[in-house]
Amino acid sequence: MSTRxxxxxxxxxxxxxxxxxGDSALAVPxxxxxxxxxxIVFDYLAETTMSVLQRARLxxxxxxxxxxxxxxxxxxxLKTLMERGIRLVSNAGGLNPARCRDALxxxxxxxxxxxxxxxxxxxxxxxxxxxxETAQGDPAQLPAAPLMSANAYLGALPIAEALRQGADIxxxxxxxxxxxxxxIAVHEFDWSFADFDQLxxxxxxxxxxxxxxxxxxxxxTDWETVPDWANIGYPIVEMQADGSFELGKPQGTGGRVDRxxxxxxxxxxxxxxxxxxxxxxVCDFTQARIEESGPDRVxxxxxxxxxxxxxxxxxxxxxxxxxxxxxxxxxxxxxKAKAVRTAQELLGRTRTQMARAGLGDYSAxxxxxxxxxxxxxxxxxxxxxxxxxxxxxxxxDDRKALAFLQKESASAGTSMGPGTRxxxxxxxxxxxxxxxxxxxxxxxxVPVHLQMGPGLPAVDLGAPLPPTGTEPASTAPGRDTxxxxxxxxxxxxxxxxxxxxxxxxxxxxxxxxxANIGVIARRPEWVAVxxxxxxxxxxxxxxxxxxxxxxxxxxxxxxxAFNFFLERALGGGGSCSLRSDPLGKCYAQxxxxxxxxxxxxxxxxxxxxxSPATF
Numbered sequence: 293m294s295t296r297x298x299x300x301x302x303x304x305x306x307x308x309x310x311x312x313x314g315d316s317a318l319a320v321p322x323x324x325x326x327x328x329x330x331x332i333v334f335d336y337l338a339e340t341t342m343s344v345l346q347r348a349r350l351x352x353x354x355x356x357x358x359x360x361x362x363x364x365x366x367x368x369x370l371k372t373l374m375e376r377g378i379r380l381v382s383n384a385g386g387l388n389p390a391r392c393r394d395a396l397x398x399x400x401x402x403x404x405x406x407x408x409x410x411x412x413x414x415x416x417x418x419x420x421x422x423x424x425e426t427a428q429g430d431p432a433q434l435p436a437a438p439l440m441s442a443n444a445y446l447g448a449l450p451i452a453e454a455l456r457q458g459a460d461i462x463x464x465x466x467x468x469x470x471x472x473x474x475x476i477a478v479h480e481f482d483w484s485f486a487d488f489d490q491l492x493x494x495x496x497x498x499x500x501x502x503x504x505x506x507x508x509x510x511x512x513t514d515w516e517t518v519p520d521w522a523n524i525g526y527p528i529v530e531m532q533a534d535g536s537f538e539l540g541k542p543q544g545t546g547g548r549v550d551r552x553x554x555x556x557x558x559x560x561x562x563x564x565x566x567x568x569x570x571x572x573x574v575c576d577f578t579q580a581r582i583e584e585s586g587p588d589r590v591x592x593x594x595x596x597x598x599x600x601x602x603x604x605x606x607x608x609x610x611x612x613x614x615x616x617x618x619x620x621x622x623x624x625x626x627x628k629a630k631a632v633r634t635a636q637e638l639l640g641r642t643r644t645q646m647a648r649a650g651l652g653d654y655s656a657x658x659x660x661x662x663x664x665x666x667x668x669x670x671x672x673x674x675x676x677x678x679x680x681x682x683x684x685x686x687x688x689d690d691r692k693a694l695a696f697l698q699k700e701s702a703s704a705g706t707s708m709g710p711g712t713r714x715x716x717x718x719x720x721x722x723x724x725x726x727x728x729x730x731x732x733x734x735x736x737x738v739p740v741h742l743q744m745g746p747g748l749p750a751v752d753l754g755a756p757l758p759p760t761g762t763e764p765a766s767t768a769p770g771r772d773t774x775x776x777x778x779x780x781x782x783x784x785x786x787x788x789x790x791x792x793x794x795x796x797x798x799x800x801x802x803x804x805x806x807a808n809i810g811v812i813a814r815r816p817e818w819v820a821v822x823x824x825x826x827x828x829x830x831x832x833x834x835x836x837x838x839x840x841x842x843x844x845x846x847x848x849x850x851x852x853a854f855n856f857f858l859e860r861a862l863g864g865g866g867s868c869s870l871r872s873d874p875l876g877k878c879y880a881q882x883x884x885x886x887x888x889x890x891x892x893x894x895x896x897x898x899x900x901x902x903s904p905a906t907f
Contacts, residue, residue: 301533302480302481302532302533303530303531303532304330304331304476304477304480304481304530304531304532305326305328305329305330305331305528305529305530305531306330306331306332306333306473306476306497306501306528306529306531307319307323307326307329307331307332307333307526307527307528307529308332308333308334308335308501308502308504308507308526308527308528308529309323309332309333309334309365309380309504309526310334310335310336310360310361310365310382310504311335311502311503311504311505311506312335312336312338312341312503312504313336313337313338313341313344313358313360314360315360315504316504316505317364318523318524318526319365319504319505319526320332320365320368320369321369322523322525322526322542322545323526323528323542324369324372324373324376324378325542325544326528326542326543329376329378329528330377330378330379330476330480331378331379331380331381331476332373332378332379332380332381333380333381333382333472333473333476333498333501333502334361334365334380334381334382334383334384334472335382335383335469335472335502335503335504336358336360336361336382336383336384336386337358337383337386337466337469339607339728339802339803339804339865339866340866340867340874340875341358341386342386342387342441342443342466342607342609342728343609343726343728343866343867344867345357345358345386345387345388346387346440346441346609346726347724347726349387349388350440354388354391355388355391356386356387356388356391357384357385357386357387357388357389357391357392357395358382358384358385358386358392359395360384361382361384361392362384362392362395362396362399365382366380366396366399366461367399370399370400370403370405370407371403371405374405374407374460379455379459379460379461379462380460380461380462381451381455381461381462381464381472381475381476382461382462382463382464382472383463383464383465383466383467383469383471383472384463385411385412385463385464385465386465386466387416387441387443387465389411389412389413389463389464389465390411390413390743390746392411392463393409393411393463393746394746396409396461396463397409397746407460407461408458408459408460408461408744408745409459409460409461409462409463409745410454410457410459410461410462410463410742410743410744410745411463411464411742411743411750412446412450412451412454412462412463412464412465412467412740412741412742413465413740413741413743413750414444414446414450414465414738414739414740414741414753415443415444415445415446415464415465415466415467415738415740416441416442416443416465417442417443417444417606417733417737417738418439418441418442418608420442420733420737420738421434421439421442421608423733423734423737424442424606424608424731424732424733425603425731425732425733425734426731426732427732432729432731432732434608434610434729434731435608435610435612435727435729437610437611437612437727438610438611439608439609439610440609440610440611440726441608441609442606442607442608442609443465443466443606443607443608444466444604444605444606444733444738445466445467445468445571445604445605445606445607446464446465446466446467446468446471446571446604446738446740447467447468447471447474447570447571447572447600448467448471448472448474448475448478448571448572449475449478449485449572449740449753450464450475450740450741450742450753451464451467451471451472451474451475451476451479452475452476452478452479453742453753454475454742454744455475455476455479456479457742457744458744459744462475466607467571468570468571469498469499469502470494470495470496470497470498470499470502470570471498471570471571471572472498473494473495473497473498473501473529473531474491474494474495474498474572476494476531477490477494477497477531477535478491478494480531481531481533485572486599488573488596488597488598488599489535489595489596489597490534490535490597491535491572491573491597492535492573492575492576492577492595492596492597493534493535493536493537493592493593493595493597494531494535494537495568495570495572495573495575495595495597496558496575496577496580496592496595497529497531497537497539497592499557499558499560499562499568500527500529500539500554500557500558500592501527501529501539503557503560504526504527505524505525505526505527505547506557506560507527507539507549507553507554507557508524508525508526508527508541508547508548508549508553508588509524509546509547509548509549509553510524510547511556511799511877512548512552512553512556512797513556513793513797513798513799513880513881513884514552514797517548518546518547518548518553519546519547519548520545520546520547521546521547522546523545523546524545524546524547525541525542525545525546525547525549525588526541526542526545527539527540527541527549528540528541528542535595536591536592536593537591537592538585538589538590538591538592539554539589539590539592540586540588540589540590541588547588548588549588549589549590550584550588550590551582551583551584551590552797552812552814554582554590554592555582555810555812555851555853556797556798556799556810556812557799558577558580558582558810558851559798559799559808559810559812559848559851559853559855560799560800560801560808560810561801561802561803561808562577562808562810562855563803563806563808563855563857564844564846564855564857565577565578565846565848565855566578566846569600569601569605570600571600571604571735572600573597573598573599573600574597574598574599574600574601575595575596575597576595576596576597576598577595577848577850578846578847578848578849578850579594579595579596579849579850580592580593580594580595580848580850580851581593581594581850582851594850602734602735602736603732603733603734603735604732604733604734604735604738605730605731605732606730606731606732606733607728607729607730608728608729608730608731609726609727609728609729610726610727610729611724611725611726611727612725612726612727612868613655613687613688613689613690613724613725614687614688614689614690614691614694614722614723614724614725615685615686615687615688615694615722615723615725615870616685616686616694616697616698616720616721616722616723617683617684617685617686617720617870617872618683618684618685618697618698618701618715618720619662619681619682619683619684619716619717619720620634620681620682620701620704620705620712620713620714620715620716621679621680621681621682621712621713621716622634622679622680622681622682622709622711622712622713623678623679623680623711623713624678624709624710624711625678626676627676627677627678627679627680627711628661628664628674628676628677628680630680630709630711630712631661631664631680631682632659632661633708633709634682634704634708634709634712635659635682635684637704637708638684638697638700638701638704638708639654639657639659639684639686639697641700642696642697642700645696645700646693646696649692649693649696651688651690651692651693652688652689652690652693654686654687654688654693655687655688655689656686656687656870657684657685657686657687657870658683658684658685658686658863658870658871659682659683659684659685660682660683660685660871660872661680661681661682661683662680662681662682662683662872663677663679663680663681664677664680667838667871667872667873667878667882668882669836669837669838670837671834671882671885681716683872684697684701685870685871686870687725687870691722691724694722695722698719698720698722701714701715701720702714702715702719725867725868726867727864727867727868728804728865728866728867728868730804739752739753739754740752740753740754741753786891786892787889787890787891787892788889788890788892788895789887789888789889789890790887790888790890790895790896791884791885791886791887792811792826792883792884792885792886792887792888793884793885794814794890794896795813795814795815795818795821795822795888795890795896796811796812796813796814796818796822796826796884797811797812797814797884798810798811798812798880798883798884799880800876800877800878800879800880800881800883801875801876801877802862802865802866802874802875802876802877804862804865804866805859805860805861805862805863805864805865805868805869806841806857806858806859806860806861806862806865807839807857807858807861807862807876807879808855808856808857808858808876809831809855809856809858809876809879809880809883810848810853810854810855810856810880811826811853811854811855811856811880811883812851812852812853813852813853814896815896816852817894818852818890818894818896819852821888821889821890821891821894822854822888823847823854825888825889826845826854826886826888827845828842828843828844828845828856829843830886830888831843831845831856831858831883832858834882834883834886835858835861835879835882835883838861838862838863839858839859839860839861840859840860840861841858841859841860841861842859843856843857843858843859844856844857844859845857858876858879861876861879862874862875862876
């Protein structure tokens with residue numbers, strides 16, 4: 293680690309103002325009520341959001357950025373933010389950072405304010421598609437359709453430089469979600485980009501707060517124990533110069549911050565926890581520790597880092613036809629069978645109409661019976677129901693073909709089963725599908741630019757090079773520990789099947805068409821039980837009706853946890869998927885119903901045993 297630390301002893305307070313485009317307006321007023329706050333970061337760019345922004349920019353070239361940042365986050369609070377010297381960092385620029393800046397400057401002028409707004413660009417690599425690579429360094433196989441956008445995930449260097457030059461607000465396009473917090477820490481503590489352990493710690497802090505209230509009790513497995521959702525607190529990181537930090541929330545707000553809630557968010561969407569690859573550092577979270585340091589406060593330590601690779605991840609978008617999803621309420625006796633037949637008849641009728649019009653068949657269809665556990669496949673427990681929401685989703689290369697299903701679905705209310713309410717929730721729109729593809733590009737081929745104000749030159753910051761004298765980032769996955777678990781004597785005792793939810797809690801999420809499920813033992817003695825019986829093979833079998841690719845298990849000993857990475861698990865993922873949950877948010881909840889053997893001597897008592905503070 294570097295010994296340069298002029299800010300030793302200082303603490304920097306960083307609030308999270310948004311976890312996605314559309315997040316609550318609660319966050320900024322809450323954070324402004326905190327007694328100390330230096331920065332607020334805002335994350336808007338999920339992978340699916342890039343598709344939404346691309347649609348918006350196609351309609352209006354002045355759009356393509358997260359308008360909520362301007363209208364909801366900044367406009368009502370800009371005067372207070374500037375008076376208190378609270379600086380903002382956000383990836384709200386999306387596909388159009390300059391227009392986002394211009395909109396902010398316009399509202400600032402209306403209020404008689406003059407914030408200094410920096411814009412980071414260079415992530416747009418659409419013109420360099422011929423240089424895209426696979427993870428193995430081979431030329432990338434891109435979709436046949438012309439690309440609509442391609443953006444590299446930039447790192448923290450331009451953010452740190454913008455802050456060094458005095459920016460009040462930093463707007464980026466595509467960057468990794470954790471880069472905002474890391475850029476602040478690098479600037480405040482004068483870290484070198486070779487201080488890998490500090491970089492990993494700050495990146496972990498950024499990762500924990502990038503989804504807003506998910507770090508403070510949102511989506512927590514034991515949701516009954518989380519108070520006051522209506523006023524759930526948004527997280528505040530208190531970062532120190534050595535990279536260690538505490539995480540809490542404003543006093544008097546709802547939510548819950550403890551080891552359990554924060555551990556779930558740590559495992560959210562990380563893949564291999566020993567090799568979480570970011571542009572500035574490859575993080576190892578396997579020995580991270582979360583210790584409760586006070587009411588609704590935790591201290592986080594133990595992340596380790598090593599040199600990054602010489603590449604950026606790239607997400608490209610392209611047109612992929614059209615889709616529609618219709619819903620109708622079906623009630624009465626034998627509602628499940630009635631709903632299935634309704635779907636069959638509507639799809640059959642519209643296939644006939646499409647054929648008569650010279651149009652081909654649907655490229656994909658999906659029928660879901662919401663309320664009947666159709667997502668659970670063979671694990672469903674609902675034999676019959678008197679009330680079902682029928683969801684029919686379909687894709688086609690031609691918009692005109694889907695118009696038949698859009699129109700004919702209304703007729704089910706009069707020509708099919710009794711108790712049918714068609715167009716439940718309103719008439720469905722036909723939407724263009726924007727597909728996403730992931731690849732890589734060498735960093736030295738991506739110049740990054742920083743513009744400190746309109747009319748000023750955009751300064752080329754160059755392409756970051758990996759520090760010399762360090763080991764390159766490993767891309768090898770962590771070891772599955774199933775073999776070691778077979779040596780655990782406790783797991784060979786007399787066992788009783790119990791629901792996984794009694795032994796563990798968890799959270800799931802997506803990366804494109806892949807999903808991950810983090811599972812955390814509620815007690816140290818149950819880690820060995822999970823290790824022995826919750827294998828990758830068992831999880832793959834449980835999700836066989838949803839997952840097409842392999843499942844890999846990674847151990848996270850510092851948390852007493854395991855992370856499962858499920859490939860090709862989301863029916864295409866994001867806007868390409870026809871599923872009602874295209875992001876895998878429900879997968880952990882589904883897995884927690886799985887029964888696994890537990891030694892009789894280790895049986896839990898109660899429905900949800902309290903989670904421990906430390907392991």
